[in-house]
Amino acid sequence: MNAILKDRNSQITRAGADTKTIVCNKPSLAGAVSQRACVFCGSRVVLYPIADALHLIHGPIGCAAYTWDIRGAMSSGPEIHRMSFSTDLHEKDVVFGGEKKLEAALLELIDAYNPKAAFVYSTCIVGVIGDDIESICRKVQALKQIPVIPVHAPGFQGTKKDGYRAACEALEVLVGTGNRPAQEFSINILGDFNLAGELWILIDYYKRMGIHINATITGDGRVEDIANAHKAQLNVVQCSGSMMYLAKQMKEKYGIPFMKVSYFGIEDMSDALYEVATFFKNNDMLAKAKEIVRLEFARLMPELAVYKQALQGKKAAIYVGGSFKAISLIKALRLIGVQTVVVGSQTGTADEYEIIKQLCDEGTIIVDDSNPAELSAFVKETKADIFIGGVKERPIAYKIGLGFCDHNHERKEALAGYEGMLNFAKEIYATAMSPVWKFTK
Amino acid sequence: MELAINKSNTFTSTRNACKLCSPLGASLVFKGIEGCIPMIHGSQGCATYIRRYMISHYKEPVDIASSNFSEETTIYGGNKNFCTSIDNVRKMYNPAVIGIASTCLSETIGEDIPRLIKEYAQLHEGEQIPVFIHASTPSYQGSHMDGFHETVLSTVANLATEGATSKQINIFSGFISPADIRYIKEICDDFGVEYMVFPDYSDTLDNPHWKDYQLIPEGGTPVAQLKNAANAIASIEFGTIMNKVVSTSKSSAAHTAGEWLEKHHSVPNTRMPLPIGIEASDLFFKTLETISGIATPRHHARERGRLIDAYVDGHKYVFGKRAVVFGEEDMVLSMVAFLHEIGIETVLAGSGGESNSLKKEIDARTSGVYPNMIVMNNLDFETINEMVDELKPDIFIGNSKGYYIARRLKKPIVRIGFPIHDRFGAQRLHHIGYRGTQELFDRIVNALIEYKQEHSPVGYKYI
Numbered sequence: 031m032n033a034i035l036k037d038r039n040s041q042i043t044r045a046g047a048d049t050k051t052i053v054c055n056k057p058s059l060a061g062a063v064s065q066r067a068c069v070f071c072g073s074r075v076v077l078y079p080i081a082d083a084l085h086l087i088h089g090p091i092g093c094a095a096y097t098w099d100i101r102g103a104m105s106s107g108p109e110i111h112r113m114s115f116s117t118d119l120h121e122k123d124v125v126f127g128g129e130k131k132l133e134a135a136l137l138e139l140i141d142a143y144n145p146k147a148a149f150v151y152s153t154c155i156v157g158v159i160g161d162d163i164e165s166i167c168r169k170v171q172a173l174k175q176i177p178v179i180p181v182h183a184p185g186f187q188g189t190k191k192d193g194y195r196a197a198c199e200a201l202e203v204l205v206g207t208g209n210r211p212a213q214e215f216s217i218n219i220l221g222d223f224n225l226a227g228e229l230w231i232l233i234d235y236y237k238r239m240g241i242h243i244n245a246t247i248t249g250d251g252r253v254e255d256i257a258n259a260h261k262a263q264l265n266v267v268q269c270s271g272s273m274m275y276l277a278k279q280m281k282e283k284y285g286i287p288f289m290k291v292s293y294f295g296i297e298d299m300s301d302a303l304y305e306v307a308t309f310f311k312n313n314d315m316l317a318k319a320k321e322i323v324r325l326e327f328a329r330l331m332p333e334l335a336v337y338k339q340a341l342q343g344k345k346a347a348i349y350v351g352g353s354f355k356a357i358s359l360i361k362a363l364r365l366i367g368v369q370t371v372v373v374g375s376q377t378g379t380a381d382e383y384e385i386i387k388q389l390c391d392e393g394t395i396i397v398d399d400s401n402p403a404e405l406s407a408f409v410k411e412t413k414a415d416i417f418i419g420g421v422k423e424r425p426i427a428y429k430i431g432l433g434f435c436d437h438n439h440e441r442k443e444a445l446a447g448y449e450g451m452l453n454f455a456k457e458i459y460a461t462a463m464s465p466v467w468k469f470t471k
Numbered sequence: 472m473e474l475a476i477n478k479s480n481t482f483t484s485t486r487n488a489c490k491l492c493s494p495l496g497a498s499l500v501f502k503g504i505e506g507c508i509p510m511i512h513g514s515q516g517c518a519t520y521i522r523r524y525m526i527s528h529y530k531e532p533v534d535i536a537s538s539n540f541s542e543e544t545t546i547y548g549g550n551k552n553f554c555t556s557i558d559n560v561r562k563m564y565n566p567a568v569i570g571i572a573s574t575c576l577s578e579t580i581g582e583d584i585p586r587l588i589k590e591y592a593q594l595h596e597g598e599q600i601p602v603f604i605h606a607s608t609p610s611y612q613g614s615h616m617d618g619f620h621e622t623v624l625s626t627v628a629n630l631a632t633e634g635a636t637s638k639q640i641n642i643f644s645g646f647i648s649p650a651d652i653r654y655i656k657e658i659c660d661d662f663g664v665e666y667m668v669f670p671d672y673s674d675t676l677d678n679p680h681w682k683d684y685q686l687i688p689e690g691g692t693p694v695a696q697l698k699n700a701a702n703a704i705a706s707i708e709f710g711t712i713m714n715k716v717v718s719t720s721k722s723s724a725a726h727t728a729g730e731w732l733e734k735h736h737s738v739p740n741t742r743m744p745l746p747i748g749i750e751a752s753d754l755f756f757k758t759l760e761t762i763s764g765i766a767t768p769r770h771h772a773r774e775r776g777r778l779i780d781a782y783v784d785g786h787k788y789v790f791g792k793r794a795v796v797f798g799e800e801d802m803v804l805s806m807v808a809f810l811h812e813i814g815i816e817t818v819l820a821g822s823g824g825e826s827n828s829l830k831k832e833i834d835a836r837t838s839g840v841y842p843n844m845i846v847m848n849n850l851d852f853e854t855i856n857e858m859v860d861e862l863k864p865d866i867f868i869g870n871s872k873g874y875y876i877a878r879r880l881k882k883p884i885v886r887i888g889f890p891i892h893d894r895f896g897a898q899r900l901h902h903i904g905y906r907g908t909q910e911l912f913d914r915i916v917n918a919l920i921e922y923k924q925e926h927s928p929v930g931y932k933y934i
Contacts, residue, residue: 037559061560066519091485091492117485185517402534402686425526425532
């Protein structure tokens with residue numbers, strides 16, 4: 031048995047001077063048991079947090095059932111997004127077409143739930159059976175006077191990343207349709223999904239700096255805010271893998287500049303605040319940002335020092351959705367004394383993998399679109415103590431006696447911002463220091 | 472009042488489904504075969520979503536391969552991806568068996584998986600290749616339970632081979648927990664009979680801790696036993712509804728593995744409800760006694776006795792209480808019958824399954840004494856949510872997805888079956904036999920006591 035298939039070699043490298051450049055952005059290898067999902071998944075996770083929209087999944091039941099209430103994306107108001115709506119296509123619909131069912135479903139659901147917009151996701155077989163989703167959406171939009179937006183997401187038409195793009199294209203339809211007056215110092219927050227209320231932590235920092243939050247896309251998202259997203263002066267983009275496309279399109283269409291930030295770890299969090307203040311060329315704002323950072327550092331550093339002392343010398347493996355987040359995690363772990371020995375992502379980019387190569391200690395394994403066989407072999411080889419990943423990685427870690435921290439979209443602990451850094455450190459500490467490991471050695 | 476309400480009378484769409492798709496059921500069954508890797512012929516997402524869903528319940532690694540359809544595959548056919556996938560799975564896992572489930576996509580474009588398997592085998596003639604099992608599980612047909620039973624049937628029909636007579640008893644135990652499966656094996660061991668439990672995911676989805684990562688976890692029904700199923704002395708099948716929806720739409724004469732073995736290999740089949748409650752469990756033990764000629768071992772007879780003792784001790788806590796029960800059809804049916812046995816009235820019994828025979832079956836099991844019970848096939852959670860206020864239930868019994876309704880009504884929920892995504896230890900819950908019934912009874916009584924205690928202004932320490 032080979033842990034690493036020959037056809038996967040190009041997607042694995044190591045940190046160090048003379049190592050090869052990683053290949054990424056490829057479809058998953060058939061039979062390789064990729065940890066990725068599909069195009070539909072990519073679009074669904076991005077649009078999911080828009081809380082006052084109807085999300086209707088056009089297809090057989092599976093796609094809707096597996097994504098019911100799937101993310102810990104919180105809403106401060108309506109919660110239509112936490113419902114799972116499906117046209118639940120049956121055999122006769124596959125034979126005779128699902129258009130009538132889709133139209134009836136849209137009309138009844140809009141009447142029953144009064145959403146501000148509807149997203150209609152097309153799944154694998156919809157394209158194959160030839161349903162004209164566009165025309166149904168247009169028809170219902172005219173009837174109900176709300177935006178009804180098709181999301182082209184058949185699972186086989188690319189990778190999860192193509193699903194991100196499909197989501198951005200759906201958002202683009204909304205952006206620019208509102209005409210709220212513009213406000214001074216206003217930003218859009220792109221790519222935070224308000225998992226465990228993280229967005230609210232960030233908004234608090236920005237507000238303390240005197241910044242106006244114009245729209246949050248898509249965490250705690252609202253249709254009207256997104257429709258008015260073009261009124262902001264700046265797009266601040268996290269989770270760049272999913273939202274960069276929208277930011278670029280908005281720059282082109284509306285001339286709104288964007289910057290990439292990360293809110294994980296205190297370095298990146300502080301940089302985000304400084305960079306936004308710098309963008310507005312406002313000294314008062316910069317002074318406030320410095321004050322926030324000073325206060326938070328004073329609060330955090332003594333506590334983190336305790337964790338660092340305990341965790342010094344531990345080794346971590348990271349496998350997350352995007353490589354941008356992985357970069358922040360490497361830095362955040364370093365801050366608490368933990369060395370990263372394996373780092374990978376489902377949908378990373380070449381640039382970011384290059385940064386990771388520079389950032390990590392020599393020999394660190396870097397991997398794109400990995401699978402259980404590889405990940406279990408890598409953590410064994412590198413003698414990692416802790417794994418940071420999502421639900422599908424958790425049993426790989428636990429089964430062979432590694433600690434684990436859930437940094438995926440199902441997490442229920444806020445890990446962003448200063449507060450999040452503290453939670454992260456606490457969680458790593460808890461999983462590394464538990465007395466149960468003595469039984470697994 | 473119209474008793475058998477169909478969801479389609481109100482909403483066209485499904486809102487918060489009370490079912491999953493067919494390939495999930497197939498994957499579960501494949502996980503119950505020794506040395507088997509499940510492979511889903513379709514998009515990457517199908518395998519990954521099903522993995523995630525099962526991992527969250529079983530807290531175990533669940534590796535499922537995908538042939539990962541692309542645009543090109545969808546237009547020109549899946550032959551290339553199929554072969555690549557099999558090659559890669561063989562290289563990485565070296566499995567004894569590959570269980571292949573189709574999807575809505577591969578079925579819609581007309582993939583002929585038996586032909587693909589044949590061609591692969593021809594191409595690799597002379598090599599030691601895995602055993603291939605194929606189940607047709609398009610998600611537009613029925614629910615995960617149809618996929619489950621279809622896969623049990625096709626596995627047996629694929630493998631069972633006539634040979635020397637054997638004393639094996641085939642037990643097709645349906646969709647129960649790993650702990651339930653271990654308990655059946657313990658019962659059979661105590662009877663001292665030769666047996667096969669299929670599917671047996673009691674280890675593969677609930678393994679002990681490992682030192683080294685096992686790509687294919689230990690456990691599962693051995694292929695040798697599946698082959699031998701044709702020579703068994705008897706089959707026992709749990710479930711009376713099973714995969715009625717899909718099987719009746721197909722031409723094959725046998726709908727279940729037990730039926731198939733009876734028809735093709737003259738293995739007598741006894742079909743019985745999932746044994747929940749004393750009466751249903753008695754039927755299981757009596758059947759084992761009849762087949763084996765051995766009396767129920769004392770150990771189990773005493774478990775039965777303790778269960779009756781518990782029924783007596785707890786009867787007043789439960790009598791006259793009103794329950795809402797939801798989940799898979801056979802599970803719901805047996806739960807309702809068990810609740811009837813202890814004096815709890817089910818006011819609403821529902822399932823996303825589409826057999827349309829749930830009402831008839833429940834009436835038969837409860838002697839039709841609940842004329843007002845609402846029984847729904849083809850149901851979703853939002854329909855329950857909208858009906859439930861006026862039914863004034865005291866308790867909810869079903870999988871964890873109904874939690875939000877119980878929470879809204881501020882009523883207790885006892886989590887059973889699959890999925891249980893918000894509690895710990897789902898794989899270790901018992902549901903069947905005297906032991907499982909005892910555990911369920913204790914949990915139901917305690918849920919009602921806890922509710923009473925927490926809502927009492929006095930805060931009794933004795934209840």
